[in-house]
Amino acid sequence: MLITDDRFVAAYRFEDEAKKFDNIGGMLLHGTESGELPATSDDAWVHDWKSRAWLSAAEAWYVVAPDLVTPIGQGVVVFADRVAADAFVIEQAEEVFSCVELFHLRMEEFGLVHRHDHEEGVVP
Numbered sequence: 001m002l003i004t005d006d007r008f009v010a011a012y013r014f015e016d017e018a019k020k021f022d023n024i025g026g027m028l029l030h031g032t033e034s035g036e037l038p039a040t041s042d043d044a045w046v047h048d049w050k051s052r053a054w055l056s057a058a059e060a061w062y063v064v065a066p067d068l069v070t071p072i073g074q075g076v077v078v079f080a081d082r083v084a085a086d087a088f089v090i091e092q093a094e095e096v097f098s099c100v101e102l103f104h105l106r107m108e109e110f111g112l113v114h115r116h117d118h119e120e121g122v123v124p
Contacts, residue, residue, distance in 0.1 A: 004022070004071065005071065006047055006052050007047055007048075007049050007052055007077070008022060008023040008024055008047065008070055008071050008076075008077075009021070009022065009023075009046075009047045010023065010024045010026070010027035010028075010044070010045065010046045010047070010057070011027070011044070011045050012027060012031055012036070012037050012041060012043055012044035012045070012057070013043040013044075014036040014037070014043070019031075019036070022071045022072075023070055023071035023072055023074060023076070024046050024047075024062070024070075024074075024076040024077070024078055025070065025072070025074025025075070025076040026071070026072060026074065027044070027046075027057075028076065028102065029074075031044070039058070039099055039100045039102075040058055040099075040100065041057065041058060042056065042058060044056070044057035044058065045057055046060050046078040047078065048060070048078060048079060048080045048084075049077045049078060049079055049084075049088065050079070050084060051080065053080070055078065055080050057078075057099055058099050058100075059099070060078045060079065060080065060099060061078065061079045061080075061081065061082050061084075061085035061096055061097070061098060062076060062077070062078055062079075062085075062096070062097045062098070062099065062102050063076070063077050063078075063079070063085055063088055063089055063092070063094050063095070063096055063097075064076055064094060064095070064097070064102070065077060065088075065092045065094045067092075068092065082096065
């Protein structure tokens with residue numbers, strides 16, 4: 001796996017093994033499909049879209065923006081606080097979710113499925 005943009009990096013720990021991902025949507029998809037990552041896990045981390053700092057995945061705010069170019073085209077970005085997420089939503093016309101909300105919604109509803117057919121584009 002090649003990590004090309006650290007704004008999308010995510011990771012979690014399961015049974016003392018670190019699982020690293022080049023995109024947040026991929027971590028959510030793999031973690032939920034495998035049963036290794038509950039929505040309230042304290043052992044998962046994501047990068048803030050603006051600062052690129054590591055955050056607890058359970059405490060972060062998620063925006064699903066299908067038109068945003070992200071690794072493997074899932075369009076998930078994360079923010080440390082709701083205010084920053086809301087500001088991004090206003091710019092992108094999307095919706096903000098907590099980690100628990102995102103996990104409890106049908107993943108397919110937001111296109112959080114493995115996709116390798118996304119178009120090349122520029123990430124803002």
